[in-house]
Amino acid sequence: MTTPVIGVLALQGDVREHLAALEGAGAQARQVRRPEELAGVDGLVIPGGESTTISKLAVAFGLMEPLRARVAAGLPVYGSCAGMIMLADKILDPRSGQETVGGIDMIVRRNAFGRQNESFEAAVEMIGVEGGAVEGVFIRAPWVESTGARVEVLAEVDGHPVAVRQDGLLATSFHPELTGDHRVHRLFTAMVRDALVAGTGA
Template identity: 45%
Template structure:
């Protein structure tokens, strides 16, 4: 079961997107609900309000403990800010500080500067995985969406790129990434071409835009596959609590 933090933001849209991607999904508002899920999506919204909501609900400590223990998480837009290791020094309460990226809130500008653009994804294998576990020749789903494949540990990965649509609404900007952070998506063209917008560190994934606001479910499918791989590796994945990087890399790739 994948939970979606339902304090603020487009949590209903995330639940629908996860279900479209084949996962069981539910809303999470309490410590008991958090304890019942295998992974969590932290949606967009207003990051300070969201962090204050976590504090009021008594969720900050339990959530951080679950993440340090190896629970997969996807943070989108403000959710990325919540996960970030470093934030603006005047922002309180502080972010969870687990994803080793420096982010600037509203880094592309405020509401009038919101935009939509193509995001180039570069990681793993482009295509679909058959029941036998081999990569099929097609790179499109039945809905003509690009599929991003999870590659099992030890399998050979073929470098590839593909694109997905990104909706950037008062989006944070990734200013720097730590040594253990993998950039898997960048803005494809235009003024902000090359900017990192999707990152992954172990079982933590963050993106600066709103994948739930489009019909493209590729990022949600990717996260679902990552969660499935983490469950297979349970109950005790080797997690470095300082870097949140798996010592034995989890299966990954666009799915």
């Protein structure tokens, strides 16, 4: 079985936890901070953190346009929490100057579940993840306001989509990397393998 090389965008956020989860899911994980490092991966994770900060650092490090180009060319990407915001084509309430990589035809609301002190955990039934509910950790989490026709909603909480997929792009409002449960990362690793086999992970 092919061992895909999956990068974690290491500009800000819970990078170490995603690296460990990817290794646990059978991938070779590495940090990505520069365009040349992005060019060497088969898939990418955009971690949770502060979406405005990640956006500004991606521009400062010269990564925003290469990220957009690789997503457009079919690179599989998984975004958790702030990463979901980065993969949205539109943010309902963006901060001044905030940009996204885009790729998923959805509108996302930042901090939709409340502030830091309103963080919570919930059992989330997620399509594509076998073995029962995933423990979802929601920290200043977004939710998806609306989706286009090509977006598959994989999970909801209180009627709001919290996990979605469009082709090779996967996004969750919650942080599976914080629980020690690697099933969401295994799902994404399988998506990257499929793209490699199909020759679409440009």
